[in-house]
Amino acid sequence: MAEKKRNPPWTRDEIILALDLYRQVEGAWPRESDPRVAALSDTLNSFWRAQGHEGATLRNANGVKMKLMNLRAHDPAHADKAGLKAGNHIEREVWTDFADDPRHLKETADAIRQAIVSGKAIHIEVESDEVLDPNEVEAPEGRLLTVMHHRRERSRKIVKAKKQDVLKKAGRLTCEACSFDFAERYGARGDGFIECHHTKPLADLAEAGNTRLADLALLCANCHRMIHAKRPWLSVDELRALLDSQGKNGGETL
Ligand SMILES: [Zn+2]
Ligand SMILES: [Zn+2]
Incomplete structure (x- = not known):
């Protein structure tokens, strides 16, 4: 080197x-x-x-x-x-x-x-800056753990398994924060499309062990970006609460 x-x-x-x-x-x-x-x-x-x-x-x-x-x-x-x-x-x-x-x-x-x-x-x-999307910030926990977070949630194998699991149980892939459904919005082109977000605290990432499906949340691209856009990163629950407070959560409020 x-x-x-x-x-x-x-x-x-x-x-x-x-x-x-x-x-x-x-x-x-x-x-x-x-x-x-x-x-x-x-x-x-x-x-x-x-x-x-x-x-x-x-x-x-x-x-x-x-x-x-x-x-x-x-x-x-x-x-x-x-x-x-x-x-x-x-x-x-x-x-x-x-x-x-x-x-x-x-x-x-x-x-x-x-x-x-x-x-x-x-x-x-x-x-x-290549390792991070220009719209994202490094997590409070620093660059190493930020990169490990992204590596985990972009692992093809685990993303595929997560989507299959949710499809089997729910029949469709919707954003856990805003309920966006790519297939509904984009038709065949959006079929099967959604992003995975790793929900475990970054300090736990360095531990050995595989990602469990339960550690992953399905999110639309916008919601996923918003979680990572500022420090501190938000939890999925916090983002959902934010959307609720904006009155824009998929119109599902009664
Ligand atoms: Zn969303
Ligand atoms: Zn993420």
């Missing part, structure tokens, strides 16, 4: 892992030689090496320590002695999304770490 020289900017996934370490070491700032700093440095380097990045400075212990200091600048508890300017908008967003939710932070960080360690995170082109 060609060696890439420039150190890539820290991604949202990496900053989530750094915030997880920040919460663990808070109040007792680690030295560069601290094994926890070394462990994060190793994890991040193995991720980037898999993307074709090499280099002694890539995510070395000093870089990890610097990132902890950057995060401290966002911490109201340390507002008096913030050494570094809080300039990075990704750090600020991650802080806002996770700093006050330790459980979600830990689950998400564990899932990202697991995705990296298990090798599932290889070749996801984190620096490119």
